[in-house]
Amino acid sequence: MAAYSVFFKESVQKDLADIPKKDLTKILTRVKSLAANPRPAGSEKLTGQYRYRLRQGRYRIVYAVQDQERTVTVVKVGHRKDVYR
Numbered sequence: 409m410a411a412y413s414v415f416f417k418e419s420v421q422k423d424l425a426d427i428p429k430k431d432l433t434k435i436l437t438r439v440k441s442l443a444a445n446p447r448p449a450g451s452e453k454l455t456g457q458y459r460y461r462l463r464q465g466r467y468r469i470v471y472a473v474q475d476q477e478r479t480v481t482v483v484k485v486g487h488r489k490d491v492y493r
């Protein structure tokens with residue numbers, strides 16, 4: 409299976425700026441792993457959307473998978489209570 413390309417929506421840069429470095433490293437490692445497996449164990453499809461949610465500690469990573477283009481686009485990263493606003 410060919411790897412997927414991972415992209416970030418421009419607004420994600422602002423989301424990542426407020427996250428402590430220790431947590432940020434873990435989040436970026438988790439995002440990088442989506443290239444090999446865009447639907448890992450623990451990911452959940454969001455109801456009524458073409459997006460998925462993945463937990464990393466107390467943070468949530470919301471992303472979209474485009475199988476035809478073989479891309480993963482990270483849409484939002486944030487504290488669990490802030491992601492769904």
